[in-house]
Amino acid sequence: MHHRHEDFSEDLRDQLTSLSHEVASLRKQLGRRSRSAFRDSRHTGEDLAETLRDYLGSALPEIRRNAYHIQDQARQHPGTTAAVAAASVVVLGLAASLLMRR
Secondary structure, three states: OHHHHHHHHHHHHHHHHHHHHHHHHHHHHHHHHHHHHHHHHHHHHHHHHHHHHHHHHHHHHHHHHHHHHHHHHHHHOHHHHHHHHHHHHHHHHHHHHHHHHO
16 A cells, blocks of 8 residues: 555656646747747837838828918818817717717
């Protein structure tokens, strides 16, 4: 009976050792995959930022001109501007309430 207990203990030790090696191996794999995923997402983010910079850089003069034109029109027609602003708030409020119901 004592012999069985020793065999069982030895088998359990072997299993624990094997399991700890397996866990260590999985941790290393996870670390490598995490680093790889981080590098990939970083490169993707850099590419996206560069694309946005290129797009907005070429569109910025046009955006500025349009903003100046809108500002000029708002100064010339303050009543209309106030009505458009109020209507925009109402539309945004309705849109928000519809989205919150879902």
